[in-house]
Amino acid sequence: xxxxxxxxxxxxxxxxxxxxxxxxxxxxxxxxxxxxxxxxxxxxxxxxxxxxxxxxxxxxxxxxxxxxxxxxxxxxxxxxxxxxxxxxxxxxxxxxxxxxxxxxxxxxxxxxxxxxxxxxxxxxxxxxxxxxxxxxxxxxxxxxxxxxxxxxxxxxxxxxxxxxxxxxxxxxxxxxxxxxxxxxxxxxxxxxxxxxxxxxxxxxxxx
Amino acid sequence: xxxxxxxxxxxxxxxxxxxxxxxxxxxxxxxxxxxxxxxxxxxxxxxxxxxxxxxxxxxxxxxxxxxxxxxxxxxxxxxxxxxxxxxxxxxxxxxxxxxxxxxxxxxxxxxxxxxxxxxxxxxxxxxxxxxxx
Numbered sequence: 001x002x003x004x005x006x007x008x009x010x011x012x013x014x015x016x017x018x019x020x021x022x023x024x025x026x027x028x029x030x031x032x033x034x035x036x037x038x039x040x041x042x043x044x045x046x047x048x049x050x051x052x053x054x055x056x057x058x059x060x061x062x063x064x065x066x067x068x069x070x071x072x073x074x075x076x077x078x079x080x081x082x083x084x085x086x087x088x089x090x091x092x093x094x095x096x097x098x099x100x101x102x103x104x105x106x107x108x109x110x111x112x113x114x115x116x117x118x119x120x121x122x123x124x125x126x127x128x129x130x131x132x133x134x135x136x137x138x139x140x141x142x143x144x145x146x147x148x149x150x151x152x153x154x155x156x157x158x159x160x161x162x163x164x165x166x167x168x169x170x171x172x173x174x175x176x177x178x179x180x181x182x183x184x185x186x187x188x189x190x191x192x193x194x195x196x197x198x199x200x201x202x203x204x205x206x207x
Numbered sequence: 208x209x210x211x212x213x214x215x216x217x218x219x220x221x222x223x224x225x226x227x228x229x230x231x232x233x234x235x236x237x238x239x240x241x242x243x244x245x246x247x248x249x250x251x252x253x254x255x256x257x258x259x260x261x262x263x264x265x266x267x268x269x270x271x272x273x274x275x276x277x278x279x280x281x282x283x284x285x286x287x288x289x290x291x292x293x294x295x296x297x298x299x300x301x302x303x304x305x306x307x308x309x310x311x312x313x314x315x316x317x318x319x320x321x322x323x324x325x326x327x328x329x330x331x332x333x334x335x336x337x338x339x340x
Contacts, residue, residue: 029291029298036302043306047313072250079242082283086235093229187283191276198272202253206261206268 024177031181035188038151042192045144046199053204055136062137062204065130067121071201074117075193078152081110082190089183097171100179104163107186111156118149141200148196151189158182230285238282245275 053062088103122142125131132142162182166175230238249268251257258264280286288296 029294032291032295033298036298039302040305040309043309044313047310050310050314051317068250068254072254075246075250079239079246082242082279083235083239086230086239086283087232089230090232090235184284187279190283191279194272194275194279198249198268202249202268203265206253206265 024174027177028180028184031184035184038188039192042144042147042195045140045147046195049140049144049200052136052140057135057137059135059138060128060130062201062207065125065128066201066205068201068205070117070121071197074114074121075197077110077114077117078190078193081107081114082187084110085183085186089179092171092176092179095171097166100171101163101166104159104166108156108159108163111152111159111186115149115153115156118145122146145196145200148189148192151185151192155182155186155189158185230282234282234285238278241278241282242275245271245278 084103084107088100088107091097091099091103125138130138132139159182162175162178165178169175249271252264252267256264258267286295286299290296
């Protein structure tokens with residue numbers, strides 16, 4: 001409205017000057033929107049699992065394959081890594097660099113333990129002849145759980161990168177922003193894992 | 208540890224209102240305890256089976272999962288209706304709508320097809336083709 005009032009002869013339909021944004025001011029929201037798109041990826045994989053979960057092709061089913069003790073252990077690792085990342089963020093807010101690095105290292109170790117247990121489970125399944133090519137159920141299972149495990153693995157790579165960054169540059173504003181993004185990513189993965197252990201493991205064994 | 212006090216929040220990245228929302232130690236510990244409880248209950252229900260009926264067990268397991276997802280959103284992801292001028296909440300609600308459509312729609316279509324394409328079979332079992340001479 002004001003643009004047309006200013007120059008009545010030549011209306012403007014575009015923005016001449018960008019509104020001022022602090023550097024990284026929209027990173028948080030942008031990263032959140034990325035996570036939401038990732039959420040859709042997982043939703044599709046869950047839908048595939050829901051559609052194919054009963055297609056055993058005469059092969060072993062969830063009840064024959066899944067050991068809930070292992071899943072409980074894995075869930076514990078991931079949940080603990082979630083709160084240790086929270087402690088790392090509290091150290092960031094307090095400006096305590098050594099404490100931040102310590103908690104990040106603990107988080108990385110628990111994340112690595114999670115991936116290790118999952119790889120053990122996968123190799124065990126494949127060794128038993130229940131690989132992804134065995135049935136529709138197993139293809140969907142490996143796609144869903146494997147994608148989640150891949151996310152955690154890349155999260156660990158990101159975490160190590162940020163530890164080096166914090167070590168070299170300290171807790172500067174850019175590093176704080178990056179650590180906040182990784183915290184969203186990390187907690188989001190734990191949130192997806194709730195869906196995985198509920199729908200795939202618990203309800204699978206129950207069925 | 209003074210993380211729960213306001214002065215601990217002064218170390219925010221920019222100090223502007225768009226800075227990422229912070230959690231306090233209290234938030235994280237509350238969230239962790241709730242998450243542990245909401246994880247232990249479903250695992251116990253399925254591993255020990257104190258409730259005979261699979262239907263009731265599944266219902267409680269699903270309710271725990273839903274509750275735990277909310278706990279994670281509030282205490283770990285620090286989502287508030289006002290964060291990012293409400294855009295965080297709007298984008299999340301939009302995503303939830305899409306997720307529900309994707310999941311419910313896919314399963315509806317697939318099981319409907321299943322019922323129509325394979326008479327007499329609720330499950331998708333591969334049927335061996337008739338042996339040809």
